[in-house]
Amino acid sequence: MSIIIFTIILWYSGLFFQTFFLHRYAAHQSFTMSKFSERVCFVLTWITQGSNYLSAYGYGVMHRMHHAYADTEKDPHSPKYDANLFSMMWRTKNIYQDINQKRIEVADKFTKNVPQWESFDKFASSRVSRLAWAALYTLFFVFFATAWWHWLFLPVAFFMAPIHGVIINWFGHIYGYRNFEVKDTSKNLLPIDILMMGEGYHNNHHSHSGRANFGVRWFEIDFTYLIMVVLDKVNFIKLKKTIA
Template sequence: MIILLFFVAHWFLSLFFQTFFQHRYASHRMFTMSKTWERIFYLMAYVFEGASFLNPRAYAIMHREHHAYSDTEKDPHSPHFFTDVFQMMKATIITFRDHLKRSRNPETCAEGYYPEWPIIDRIGSSIASRLMFGALYTWFYIEFVPVGSEWMYLLLPVHYLMGPLHGAIVNWCGHKYGYSNFDNNDKSKNSTPFDFLMLGELFQNNHHRHPNSANFGSKWFEIDPVYPVMKIMHHLRIIKLRKIY
């Protein structure tokens, strides 16, 4: 039971900080916050994303390019230009790495403010840090996997690649399967009811229509579980939403 609890906790905590910090804050600036809170959330993103920490600057640039060129040949990760999800993941990782190393100039549409913290960026993206977190996950499993439940070790690779897997699910499913509320001149979809497992990220059609809206849901039954958390943070003055939708 403790292994499954650990897996679920890592899945949702990693995903929460990816959607809250790298996506909604770094990429879209849906809200503002003080430098102190930015550093706190920056550090928490590193801790909970762990082995698959995503550099906020590289993430923001690539994501803005995705919105600007959604489902065209210039989209860095449209599923409609790859034979399978693994090829899309490979191309996405290469593009992300290029932005991380600053070996690729960002498109003009992707420029602008994004949070940076050089020491965390260097540590979080280092091989040593990723191996350290991987070793911690492995130790935890060795310590707590019950005898006779060795199948649980099959979950370990998910911990190692949590961030890229979340991205692959959202970018593949969110542009192939589901329904559309809006004609966005792309192939973005809403994948309800599976969206809850991705904390609002699979409302891609809604998000591409209103990219700066903090609420990814549009219709009454489309529930973005991160939005109420953001509203609470807003009322507590931890963050300041651009607008309460």
């Protein structure tokens, strides 16, 4: 049971900071926060994502490119231009690293106001940091795994963020339903998105990319947005009122 609980905690904590901090803040800036709050989120993203840590800058820029070029040859991740999900994610990884390490030129519209903490990113993205987290995960399994099948969850812990990416960027463009006719293949994966905390309302998001609440219909509950409302009430963030 400890392994299951550990995996669930990793899944939802890492997912929350991916959708809340990297996606809705870094990429779309659907809310504002103080520099102190921003730095707190950098650290918490590192703690919750561990060996999967994603830079707010690399993620934010790449995601803006995804919206600008969705389902075209310039899209960093599209099922239309990759033979399988593994090749898509490998291409995504390469583009992310090129952006994050500034090996390619990127238009100003993709980088404007995207948060960056270069010294922290360098440490959190380092091989030492990733291997240290992987070692900690492995030690946890050594002490708490009581059945052989528990070890099947260890690779999930190692690659949690890429798995989240595959669910949205591959399956979210193939399966599900559409509320809006958009120029790309984005779909809403689940009517009640418990699995991805609102990220699964992908078609809604592609239609209204600046909207903090990804749910549109009465049953589409965006659990991340509910947390954001609380954070707004306690003045940790300030939600923008736009629905564009």
